[in-house]
Amino acid sequence: MSCQALAGPILDLARGALLPASRAEVLEHVESCAACRERLRAERWLSEGLRDWAAADADREPAPALEARLRSALRARHRRAVRPRRTAPAWAWPIAAAAAGLALWSAFPKQAGRVAAPRVEEAAFRPLFSGDLEDVDGYQVVRVELSRSALAGLGFATGEDFGARAVSADVIVGQDGVARGIRLVR
């Protein structure tokens, strides 16, 4: 076998990974070839250095606090996953979708010349479903503009005093993307 063909087996021999069946053949060649003998010696020296390094830091581990942090993250994730979800009434889904679309629309600059009406925020949010809004875990408040018909669907009186074509509102959106509560901004 040529020296070049033995380069791989010599590396495996130095790393202690050579199959016993090939060992005798490689050793026989190394005995009679000074270059391969030197190569084996160098590879063994390097393997020893790597082994010593591995042994020197074999006990190193992350700080104990990491385990606690990760366990806490797992608990939080699982708690969210098993939390019973409220069932939204059928009429609420189009409203939620409309609210999301309007939120996107409202992010763009409005037409020049439009006169902004003075805005007064209602003190409290009205829940969109039965249940207490304080139960909502992790939420975002999104300001949207709703049409009068959407407001009527939500149970708001939309008489002539509304005047404008759309009304601003703050919507509480839960982590599941469902709108939970609303307050008008006039």
Add this chain to the structure above:
Amino acid sequence: MTAPQAPTDDELLRRLAAGDEDAFTALFRRWQGPIFRFGLRMSGAPAVAEDVTQEVFMALITGAGRYDPGRGSLPSYLFGIARNQVLRRIEKERPYVPMLEGEEEPLGALGAADVLEELERSERVLRVREAVLSLPPHYREVVVLSDLQLLSYQETAAALGCAVGTVRSRLHRARALLLLKLADPEAPSAGAEARAGGRP
């Protein structure tokens, strides 16, 4: 009476997917050390190694179901995630400064010959570590996984997402580069041979 067998990785993963905290703890304690040391040996920085360990186990928490046993063992999967995290940080934080201080073992009450031997050993470890940390990442990772983490060629290939033949050839080349960098008085001809292109 036989001792109860420790649950397998696959079994623990199934339980973890259902939110079993004990299963997560068992997996974490089983694999945190190897993953942390992989990060440490790849980056030379304990802070990076800790970040990488956290990311690997967060990935397990959020996607335990994503692991496919048919594509390799759990350690290969975890080392694969760790490798991506390390490479991202190496890329972002280059040039990094390997942190090598404070890791030397005390010499203790050794004889003169032992002390000399210990010093030589420590010096070699330092030099080898510096040489490995200076390798390009694609060579460094095969040395760390195969020669330090002692993964088989197959496991290393699964972690890196490449063929076994690629692992072998990269390891060969990486070690030739290491010998060249080290060019130690104890291994003079090895360095000379590598310089002369005598290594594949």
